[in-house]
Amino acid sequence: MTSGGDDVRLIGGRYQLGNRLGRGGMGTVWRAYDQMLAREVAAKELNVASDDREYHRRLRRALREARAVARVHHPHVVGVHDLVEHDDRLWIVMELIDGPSLARRIADDGPLTPRHTAALGLQLLGALEAVHAAGALHRDVKPANILLRRDGGAVLTDFGIAALEDDESLTTTGELLGSIGYMAPERLTAEEVGPPSDLWSLGATLSAVASGVPPFQRPTGAAALHAVTFADPVIPERVGPLRPIVEALLNKSPGLRPSAATVGAALRRVADGAEDPGPLPPAGAPGDFPEPPAATPANVADTPTLTATPTVTAPHTLTEPPTPTAPHPLTGSPTLAGSPTLAGTPTLDREPTVIDQAAGSRPPRPRGRGRARTWWWTAGAALAVSALATGLFFAFGPPSDGDGDDDVAQPPATTTRKVTVDAARGWQSATSTPVRKGDKVTVRYTSGTWTVDSANLPLVGPVGHTAADDESLRFAQDCKVNPDVPFGTLLGRYPGIPGNPHAVGRAWHFQATRPGTLQLRVNDREGCLDDNKGALTVTVRITH
Numbered sequence: 384m385t386s387g388g389d390d391v392r393l394i395g396g397r398y399q400l401g402n403r404l405g406r407g408g409m410g411t412v413w414r415a416y417d418q419m420l421a422r423e424v425a426a427k428e429l430n431v432a433s434d435d436r437e438y439h440r441r442l443r444r445a446l447r448e449a450r451a452v453a454r455v456h457h458p459h460v461v462g463v464h465d466l467v468e469h470d471d472r473l474w475i476v477m478e479l480i481d482g483p484s485l486a487r488r489i490a491d492d493g494p495l496t497p498r499h500t501a502a503l504g505l506q507l508l509g510a511l512e513a514v515h516a517a518g519a520l521h522r523d524v525k526p527a528n529i530l531l532r533r534d535g536g537a538v539l540t541d542f543g544i545a546a547l548e549d550d551e552s553l554t555t556t557g558e559l560l561g562s563i564g565y566m567a568p569e570r571l572t573a574e575e576v577g578p579p580s581d582l583w584s585l586g587a588t589l590s591a592v593a594s595g596v597p598p599f600q601r602p603t604g605a606a607a608l609h610a611v612t613f614a615d616p617v618i619p620e621r622v623g624p625l626r627p628i629v630e631a632l633l634n635k636s637p638g639l640r641p642s643a644a645t646v647g648a649a650l651r652r653v654a655d656g657a658e659d660p661g662p663l664p665p666a667g668a669p670g671d672f673p674e675p676p677a678a679t680p681a682n683v684a685d686t687p688t689l690t691a692t693p694t695v696t697a698p699h700t701l702t703e704p705p706t707p708t709a710p711h712p713l714t715g716s717p718t719l720a721g722s723p724t725l726a727g728t729p730t731l732d733r734e735p736t737v738i739d740q741a742a743g744s745r746p747p748r749p750r751g752r753g754r755a756r757t758w759w760w761t762a763g764a765a766l767a768v769s770a771l772a773t774g775l776f777f778a779f780g781p782p783s784d785g786d787g788d789d790d791v792a793q794p795p796a797t798t799t800r801k802v803t804v805d806a807a808r809g810w811q812s813a814t815s816t817p818v819r820k821g822d823k824v825t826v827r828y829t830s831g832t833w834t835v836d837s838a839n840l841p842l843v844g845p846v847g848h849t850a851a852d853d854e855s856l857r858f859a860q861d862c863k864v865n866p867d868v869p870f871g872t873l874l875g876r877y878p879g880i881p882g883n884p885h886a887v888g889r890a891w892h893f894q895a896t897r898p899g900t901l902q903l904r905v906n907d908r909e910g911c912l913d914d915n916k917g918a919l920t921v922t923v924r925i926t927h
Contacts, residue, residue: 393418394474395467398426414479417464424464427475449475451519452542454841456849459510461530461540480540481533485592486526494595497623501653503529503537504589504628508650510539511585512643515578516844516889518832522576524584525565526591563607564599568635571612577830579637579666582646586632587616594619598633624653624660631663642666642890666827797926802903804873806833806915810902813923818877818895823926826875826891826903833917835862835870835907842917846888847872847906862911864904872906873919887921 392400394415401414404425415426446466453463462478485503489495495503507529514521521528521542528541563571567583570576591597598616601607616633618626628649634640641649641663649660802813818824832842840852847853847869856862856870865874865884873887878899885891887903901923907915 394426394469395465395476398424398465398467398474398476400426415476417476423479425477425479426467427477429473429475446473451514451517452477454517454519454843455510455513457510457513459506459536459538460513461538461542477540478538480530480538482531484527485529485531485537485588488531489526489592489595494621495592497593497621497625498654498656500589500593500625501650503592504585504650505647505654506537507539507585507588508643508647510537511578511581514539515581515643516846518830518842518844520576520578521581521584522570523562523565524581525562525588527562529588563604563611564597564601566611567637568612569637571608575637577637578643579640582632582640582643583637585646586629589625589632590616590618590622590629593622593625598629624658627663628653628660634665639665797924799922799924801829801920802923803831803918803920804903804905805918806835806871806905806907807912808904809909809912810876810904813875813901813903813921814925817898817900818925819927820895820897821927822895824877824893824895824901825922825924826887826901827922827924828873828887828889829920829922831917831919833871833905833915833919835905835911835915837914837916840871843871844889845873845919845921859911862908864906864908868906870906873903873921874906875901875903877901 394400397417397419399416399418401416404412404414406412410427410429413426413428415424416422417424449463449466452461456462461480463475464478465476467474467476483491494500507524511521511524519542521539523541524539528539530538530540532538565584565587567576567580570580587598596617596619598618599607599610599614600617601610612635616629618629622629628646631641632646645663645666649663652660800815802811804811804813813826828845832844834840834842835848836856839855840848843849848856848871850869853869860866863870865872865886868874868886874884875887875891876883876885877893877895879896880893884904886906903921905912905915
């Protein structure tokens with residue numbers, strides 16, 4: 384399209400393209416101007432492959448990226464405005480961030496202080512909780528995919544390889560996406576991947592940001608793969624009080640990593656200046672069952688302010704604390720995509736990222752795949768054996784040399800099962816046998832999404848629909864089982880428990896005061912379930 388004799392690229396009849404901001408494996412990002420709303424945006428152009436099959440694979444992946452991010456409304460998650468098909472290509476129109484990537488910031492000015500790192504970590508943790516509540520995983524959390532606003536607030540971006548929990552993987556057999564040094568070991572060994580995998584990546588990111596060195600930095604992709612799967616992380620001294628947090632998050636076993644609530648409390652202590660972050664028990668440990676907030680995905684976790692932390696412009700120190708709030712009008716020259724990864728962090732089986740040479744960065748060199756595949760199978764076999772040994776230990780305990788006399792005290796017995804809760808049904812039993820008096824019960828969200836209005840509202844996670852979507856159903860408030868929480872919230876009830884029906888959210892823990900049956904359901908009454916869709920999977924653990 385031309386205007387006044389000058390060539391003007393106009394996408395979707397409203398987005399006027401400007402200069403290129405960066406290029407990556409998934410596409411090219413352009414500065415653009417939204418003529419309809421008179422604002423600057425970022426437009427991500429999906430790369431066109433040479434053959435139709437590859438193009439459609441990329442198209443599906445980009446649609447997945449946009450859908451995953453568009454479902455999340457959080458000040459520290461990049462906003463997606465629009466999807467446009469133009470000239471047989473897909474364009475994702477996003478919020479324009481007016482600052483560099485965290486990787487660029489560290490490369491230019493050096494590592495951040497532990498307090499500053501903890502403050503940014505709190506923001507990223509809140510962003511991840513919102514993403515997980517929407518039923519999505521990021522899968523590529525690293526400094527290069529975190530942008531900084533002018534006020535210093537962090538924004539999680541580049542969902543190019545994110546995968547929705549309720550969709551099958553789009554990666555081909557043997558293909559790994561993302562930077563190896565920031566990928567959880569279960570991703571490298573084809574085990575079940577969930578929110579703890581993103582928390583692992585957050586831990587690796589915190590260590591790299593506070594020290595300048597990724598914890599699994601190796602000269603080759605195969606060596607990094609081996610290090611992530613088998614080796615202990617290298618955590619420099621300058622990480623300081625963040626060390627216990629990083630070590631807990633980088634536990635090789637997902638089940639032994641702390642919960643997001645525990646990590647948030649520890650990060651807040653460090654951000655406030657404490658030298659001891661406090662205890663970091665595994666997510667399933669006693670005492671680690673905080674009540675889930677009755678919140679929407681937009682405010683699942685508190686958004687911290689960088690009070691009493693150093694300024695983002697000076698290396699190692701902050702003097703004027705910015706307060707990250709909701710996204711604001713942007714006027715500066717942003718940097719979006721194309722930011723460097725920290726030195727020594729190889730990538731595996733991902734298209735090389737090409738950075739504008741004007742920015743002073745070199746494109747990373749391609750890595751071979753043969754040796755990495757060797758480690759893939761080695762890592763998978765070793766970790767499977769380790770997982771089996773661990774499972775036998777926890778299921779049966781260590782070997783005993785006794786004869787099992789009845790008068791010998793027996794350890795508590797724990798049973799764990801996964802339960803699917805259907806949005807189109809009412810109360811559903813979550814236990815195969817009645818719970819006994821004194822049993823400790825944990826209900827923890829695992830995966831899946833649902834909606835109470837499949838024709839008009841998006842799929843959401845266990846904390847239910849957003850405040851805006853919940854308000855749109857005000858006319859049907861009589862359909863709520865629990866009027867104090869949004870439609871779509873996961874609910875539970877058990878005889879004698881105060882607050883029935885209880886808002887389970889992501890986790891619920893209680894001790895039974897009488898025998899009974901645990902029941903779960905969606906926050907939507909009988910007679911109102913016809914337009915419901917989807918299901919959640921939860922893990923129910925009972926300790927006798």
